[in-house]
Amino acid sequence: MHNTLYYTVLKYMPNIIRMESINVGLAVHYPKEKYSHFFKMTNINKIKAFDDEYNPDFFNMVMDSLSYELDYKPNTSSNINSDESRFLDITESCFLEKRTNYLANEFRFDKIQRLHTSINDYKNDIKQLIYIP
Template identity: 55%
Template sequence: MDPVLYYSVLKYTPSAIRLESINVGIAVHYPSGKFSHFFETKNKRRIRAFDDEYDPDFFKMVMDSLAYDLDYGKKSDVSTLNLNFPDEAKRFKNITKKDFLDSKISYLANEFRFSPIQSMSTNDEELDKDINDLKDMYLYYDKPKKGRIDTVKSFV
């Protein structure tokens, strides 16, 4: 199995007419490590500024649902949660399959949509760094200006 990291950016688009969007999360999947995780933005203030009709309860419900669907495995500093629900084995039976991420994110519509899945080469030693770089790139405003990333490893 090739050491490839798959990822997709979650965009929040409050109006299908205006088509303005903001990145609010990133889903990652590392089949060879049996690992998947959803990272949501920490900068809720930015979302409120973007959408003055933002509903924090609805937003939290969607984010919690995505974490339930995607969080599997434990990988040092990038995944701090391993819930071990009774149905976990069934929900993640295809965690080693290349199309796992697509099967988990393809159902979203309306205000929340994932970007097309992309991939990048990685390995067990670089995985944490690569995931953190992706988070820093796509959830750019979660960090103070001085701590923001300016480049990410090239894609596969």
């Protein structure tokens, strides 16, 4: 099995005509460890400043939906998505693409990127991706 970490950035584009966007999340997938997670932006004030018509209910609904679709950690008691049948494709390299390609309009994922890593380093690599300015 390969040592590739897949990731993609979620952009929020409230006005498609202006084509301005802000990064609001990061989806990561490491097939070797059956790991997938969606990290959402926690600085709501930054989003409110970016979009004067920000709707917190709609925004939170989309974020919760993405967490439901992407958050998977095997064999942990804290795993709220314990339905194994929803994640039968977790070891496939196309997992992240299949789970993120349906969004359009205000929310869009960037092209999926790849990072060579190892079992010992992938968690640290994810932390570094989260904190990219």
